[in-house]
Amino acid sequence: MPNLPKVPKLPNPLGQDPYGAFVRSGPGALLAARTGLPRPPRLRRFEPGQELLTGPALVVELAGATRSAQVAGWLREAGARVLDDLAAAGEDRLGAIVVEATGVRRVAELAALREQLAPAFKRTAPSGRVVVLTGVPQEFTDPEARAVQRGLEGFARSLGKEARGGTTVNLLRVATGAGTALRSALEFLCSARSAFVDGQPIVVGPGAPVPARERRVAVVTGAAQGIGAACAEVLARSGHHVVCVDVAAAGERLAAVANRVHGSTLHLDVTADDAPARLADHLAVRFDGADVVVHNAGVTRDRSFVNLDAAAWDAVLGVNLLAPLRLTAGLLERGGALAPGARLVCLSSINGLAGAKGQTNYATSKAGLVGLVEALAVPLAERGMAVNAVAPGFVETPMTAAMPPVPREVGRRASSLQQGGLPVDVAEAVAWLAQPDAAGVDGQVLRVCGQSVLGA
Ligand SMILES: NC(=O)c1ccc[n+]([C@@H]2O[C@H](COP(=O)([O-])OP(=O)(O)OC[C@H]3O[C@@H](n4cnc5c(N)ncnc54)[C@H](O)[C@@H]3O)[C@@H](O)[C@H]2O)c1
Incomplete structure (x- = not known):
């Protein structure tokens, strides 16, 4: 695409994986080779101007x-x-x-x-x-x-x-x-x-061609940090104006992300009663409709099922599942809130597909999003739109940094690539599904998990 904005990169959070950094160093690599410890490879990631492949x-x-x-x-x-x-x-x-x-x-x-x-x-x-x-x-x-x-x-x-x-x-x-x-x-x-x-x-599958628009507009909920901020960055890099949505309390971080990607902000609690109407109005009036909607805002309140109180259940189901359902319905109802050929992407999770101890609430919400995608794929395709889910595995974000050390380390290594992903890895998948020429990929759940052993 011509004249793409230059978007400064997010700080690389790989430093959050001290073991990975150690075994990539000289003495660490030697020790790992001798003892058979996992040696996570350094992954090649997208850089502007990069060749498609490293060899024939x-x-x-x-x-x-x-x-x-x-x-x-x-x-x-x-x-x-x-x-x-x-x-x-x-x-x-x-x-x-x-x-x-x-x-x-x-x-x-x-x-x-x-x-x-x-x-x-x-x-x-x-x-x-x-x-x-x-x-x-x-x-x-x-x-x-x-x-x-x-x-x-x-x-x-x-x-x-x-x-x-x-x-x-x-x-x-x-x-x-x-x-x-x-x-x-x-x-x-x-x-x-x-x-x-x-x-x-x-x-x-077959997909309807998406009409070209002079300016493509993407909206990302929960854009103040982590995967949402990375989605904003990659969507901006691929030529979208990004409407960065998050709660008012995340205002400063949200403004920093929006500035970095030359986008705009909208302070919105996605669970608020008036959230669907406010978002739909904002997109219809200010932007002539969104081409891409990324339902990314998410929370965890991990507890064993028997200790799960109503507040922890309601918070997780409310943000992670009810809000995407209500927002999507609101956007579809309000003429002009979605541009022709719009793409919706929901952030599910491999824990939703596999189930996870202490996450009955979270897994219900994330598997629920798969149901949302399955239910809406055909009706949206009939309107020339598409909806898919991306299910991240272990990704280095503030959410996973807050995990206890042992499950965090197990989560990182229990995949074919033996490391956690970066927010940008999830964002690249989201941005690909959002592309006009990805028409024909609809109703799918794409795992971005390094082939995690969980629920594979
Ligand atoms: N990090 C992982 O390993 C991982 C794995 C699988 C799935 N996911 C999913 O990816 C998404 C992003 O994860 P993350 O790790 O970047 O999370 P994060 O906690 O770092 O960021 C979540 C963002 O959502 C915002 N948010 C929360 N409640 C909101 C509300 N009511 N209204 C508006 N915004 C709200 C927060 O303020 C925050 O900015 C989530 O849906 C999460 O469940 C993450």
């Missing part, structure tokens, strides 16, 4: 593939050197491997995976990318074809657990009639923007 890309074609040439063309247009076969890589390590498996129907045809992919997989560069393209299993009636297509998910998830050096393995399920979103999803998964997305399937 290889497209591995399985039986019945029809999209290899298209995929290779897209990668070339994105600046990648695409190889016909592994031998052409010479000494170079592979930046990405794309496996075109949408046409595989027979168990015997899967053997080619081992023959073709294994030698290439050994050659992936640090923070390399493996993307497996499959069909959508539900579209197959032949039992063997469906079994094979479903089996590829187990394959990709297992390969993700074997990958080293920050390499990720993800799966794109290509639905009949998949549109522009396939290219956009492929580029996202190959790029450094998806640093903490690992072991995940994403369904790409």
